[in-house]
Amino acid sequence: MIRVLLVDDHPLFREGLKHRLSLDDSIEVVGEAENGKQALELIKSLEFDIVLMDINMPEMDGMYVLELIKEQDIDYKVLMLSMHDNKEYILGAMRHGANGYILKDVPGKELIVAIKKVISGKSYFSSEVTEILSKELAGEQRGIVTRREQLVLRLISQGLSNKRIAQEINVSVRTVETHKRNIKQKLGIDSTMGLMRYAIDYGLDR
Amino acid sequence: MIRVLLVDDHPLFREGLKHRLSLDDSIEVVGEAENGKQALELIKSLEFDIVLMDINMPEMDGMYVLELIKEQDIDYKVLMLSMHDNKEYILGAMRHGANGYILKDVPGKELIVAIKKVISGKSYFSSEVTEILSKELAGEQRGIVTRREQLVLRLISQGLSNKRIAQEINVSVRTVETHKRNIKQKLGIDSTMGLMRYAIDYGLDR
DNA sequence: CTAAAACTAAGTATAAACACGTAGATAAAA
């Protein structure tokens, strides 16, 4: 029996997932959390085999939880779920050791296939995801937005000024400027507004 | 038996919805569509009592479909679903004659209550929604964004700088600044980012 | 252990955005 821990902030989505997973007799949902904090508590107290986790969540997002999980001794399997096929997310998830990454709108069977593959020790990335990755890699290690830069990007997308961002993450305004400049250069975008648009389009906001 | 037509672009969400609705014996999902176009076809060919429709969808969004539905002779009941509690959406839905508007993260029972209320001829707007509306109406008839301002707003949403916008519409940068200032004042938004979100949410972009 | 990458931050000068007030020209409505 594969014991699954669900982490997603939308109750309806969780229900949809549960329903899908219930179609397979060897899978069982043993816990649910609606944000990262809850997830971490459950991870400590619960026995399970795999975490199925959304990236975009309020309170504490999935990417961060992934990081924390993978820093622990026990190697829990983590399958990331996302609405977005943006490369920053995908690369971020891979960098932090996710065992798989699938988009939320994949057909139902694929989800179960993915879980079983991950449980068997392999990794699973849905075809849309691998396609994006290959395009990225084809362009040779082009600038990857680093974690710190992603953070700054998210704050930019929330409409904060350099000054506010600097206060928020306790660095100098000049540092924020530097990060911003590097992000622009990496993404080939030349205006702050363009960055905002990018962040919104690719779901890096909120 | 209440026959429901589901319209949402996310299969998982539809499954979650179906699961919830299946908890009530008097409700039955008779059709599903994943975008506005499909929905319109089903509406022509199918018999049903109420449409449960998401606003944000690719291809053809829910707001436009609502408009088309309400222009027809038969008065179909329409309950709008949305991730966003943004007032333009809510007001837009009301203006186009939606019978209800609820947020996607409401508890499961509320959805069923809402459907039954709408079927009985009443309207249903969830509490978060009515709260936002009351705030809006308290401020009475605030300024309407003019055509020119809408144009500027659209360009802002595309991430253009004041300078670029000025070039685009052949006016001085100062004029753009003035428009921007007026828009902000009218909408009660004080950041350019807020304007962008407004434009994107309201579909003024692209 | 060493090299590379990431994070930090400053100097200096220029450019852009914003706030607030004001106002002429023109088009639309009463």
Added chain:
DNA sequence: TTTTATCTACGTGTTTATACTTAGTTTTAG
């Protein structure tokens, strides 16, 4: 025909952002 709304735009002063360079410190990977 007045009145009103809209579109246009300037002045002035302040704040913020950017361009381009350089560089110390820390972390990560080979």
